[in-house]
Amino acid sequence: MSTAYDALMAFQRETEALGQIAGRLGWDQETTMPRGAAAQRGEEMGALESVLHARRKDPRVGEWLAASDATDDEAKANLRHIQRSFDRASKVPDDLAAEIARTTSLAQGIWAEARAKDDFAAFAPTLKRVLDLRREEGAALADGGDAHDALLQDYEPGTTAAELETMFGALRPRLVALRDKVLGAPAPAGLEGTFDETAQMKLSRQIAKVFGYDMSRGRVDKAVHPFSSGSGNDVRITTRTNPVDPFNCIYSTIHEVGHAAYEQNIDQAYLLTPLGRGVSMGVHESQSRIYENQLGRSRAFTTWLHGQMVEAFGDFGIADPDAFYGTVNRVHKGFIRTEADEVQYNLHVLLRFDLERQLINGSLDVSDLEEAWNTRFEADFGYPVDRASHGVLQDVHWSVGLFGYFATYTLGNVYAGCLHEALTAAIPDIDAQLAAGDTSAATGWLRDNLQRHGGLYEPREVIERACGFAPNEGPLLAYLEKKFGEIYGV
């Protein structure tokens, strides 16, 4: 291995460590930070970000990259990640990067105010400014190529908007048809009554351990929004409680454990290198989704969960595990993506992806966005949006400049569908195990076939290696149509 490579990796190791610190501050901000510290914290984070930005585009990194030769797969992957980060940091002018940071930090507050007032017009000029800046950034990154493709690389390296359009185009009609049939059929019973919040947290911690979350290298706290944060040996998750909806707490926890287990299970040899982090948002989401849905909301696992619920809360009105399975998987009309069930969730994402594509290529103007949203929503969901906070204003993403991010949610579901097909083929008695509250074979398969590789392979490649076939939307559709066909008798 060349001296240049060693020097590069030593420098990168410190950059990775500083990046972990930024993550830890993010966690602190959402969990333990005193509210009066917000402005000061903004400056502290800004100082750290400016150190990180300078390191990513440090001219020495360019020199070391040019002088490094990779002799094995791991070195090749490290160089690929560092080159990508160097190019990204070098291509975007500092002035533009600073302007994006300034604008988005203000935009989030303006968005929150507009949402509280259900007033899209109050947010539109700001959104237009954020969009224009990100289009400019996309153009700088694209070198004459597609700006949307360039922005997608931040979240899902190697994918293209055209590829996603094809995949999402195949998903949409069958998801709309399934949603239509399911919402036309009688729904399983919902939960009633209240559920002690301390008992919810206790049960969630227990379930986190059942899914293999290593508490000695993590912790579970409450926060307004559930999230997972950190890599390697310090991977923390948050969840939330709602007295009338224990599923929110339980499934938020399982979802975040999916993200966290991915980070915790990466080969320790990759610690504090570019390989020591989950490889993309789509692959990350595949782990959170397969833990939450294909495993956590399966008939087998909910059988076990039903017993735990009775133990935690006493008789809560649903005595039959089979009826409980229906309750867990109840499909309901709703406007909010983050509250959507498995059937409707991806329709929310597809809508956003298509509108975002038009916004970026200039065929849709921000002033027409609300109308476009509402028209599309009614077409796909079968019921009209009743107010802006239930429609175009519901998500924070665009306000902070996250154009290109939404697609990774559905990509994650598609990947989860593929992984689930391969996993059930590899573990014939998986249902018996899940019904006994034992996820170790399933999560062990994911660890060995996918999670441990971290950033070693490109996103599509790591999924294909794990599954034995190229990722495609078929398994997800088959899974959803079978599962909800059975539950709803459609």
Place this chain on the structure above:
Amino acid sequence: MSTAYDALMAFQRETEALGQIAGRLGWDQETTMPRGAAAQRGEEMGALESVLHARRKDPRVGEWLAASDATDDEAKANLRHIQRSFDRASKVPDDLAAEIARTTSLAQGIWAEARAKDDFAAFAPTLKRVLDLRREEGAALADGGDAHDALLQDYEPGTTAAELETMFGALRPRLVALRDKVLGAPAPAGLEGTFDETAQMKLSRQIAKVFGYDMSRGRVDKAVHPFSSGSGNDVRITTRTNPVDPFNCIYSTIHEVGHAAYEQNIDQAYLLTPLGRGVSMGVHESQSRIYENQLGRSRAFTTWLHGQMVEAFGDFGIADPDAFYGTVNRVHKGFIRTEADEVQYNLHVLLRFDLERQLINGSLDVSDLEEAWNTRFEADFGYPVDRASHGVLQDVHWSVGLFGYFATYTLGNVYAGCLHEALTAAIPDIDAQLAAGDTSAATGWLRDNLQRHGGLYEPREVIERACGFAPNEGPLLAYLEKKFGEIYGV
């Protein structure tokens, strides 16, 4: 104001922000960090420290300093602080600094093991190595002057070992005499029974507010060792509970609130500048001590505290506020500095300072340190050390290289004595206020006359400005002799 000065201050502001981040990570490490994250955190902290070190000695800082002209007191003070930090970082060779970091990080573990085994010989070679490295560093910093003086500047800029020797020399005989008389007299009753730990924390939080701690810019958590961390608008404290010793929790809290209030009350215009932090360890300790002792352990305040204790814990066996005052201020034989009462505490420090002085000037060898410790302890305390963990191995300081630090504890007490004399003269009815649980006039006086200045004045100067006289040991001695003379009738 010159352009060089503006550039320097902009750069320094980011350095200060990064320094605050390091503090926050330290807090996290002692309160919320998963135990399995320790090694990774070590690397993360190392990366941040190396960024900070490089910034402190950045050649541009030297150029800006040379080109800056100060036109007002604040600019002068900023330049003084930055120059000191630049000189310090520049004078110590990088190799030596790295070797000190490596050695002390290992030494702490070796010290802890030796202490657990009461085996000073197992620690002595390591201590010798740490001492030698710090002596080398002191020599590099001293430019031919006294190495001990040079090391003292890290904690108490402007003081000298000779000056401290004179002051401590005046303290020692009168403290020994007072200790001798007090321990020969009948002691007040001690506490008996157990005290609910949740109620201890609740009462502590209430008392923190009574002493002016701003909870919206801080928080109180439990940790193994009480500490205060952070500056400006994010100043967090920790405390601890012991079911049979509620005073540990209460007075640890008041002590840390003294430190934290100092940081919180610095002029907001100094935020994230060198003036936005407490000016020295000695002045810091003066605030923690005056809050804890002169105010918190006063007859007036303990009258109020007694009522709060009864409210929190019910009848706990001491019905009379006057007897309670004696219990709070009970003097007891003991070996451990951190558990010592007001009478004996400074004798612990004086012992360490004198031995440290001899170690640094080479007149005492590490191999003779344990014997020297034990001889001196018996001479000053009147009873012999029974084991190494109760003697020379009790403190972590020297293992991590903190030679020069101990003196600031007693300097803080001396400063607190002076401030208390000035404060009581300025607020004639202070006792009536404290007896009503109202510290606002006292803490307000400290805020206005001392805390708000942050790093504007040098340590001795800020004390002298607040008191109206040059700091000296007289007021502390008079206070202790009067207080304990009354309680013990000696």
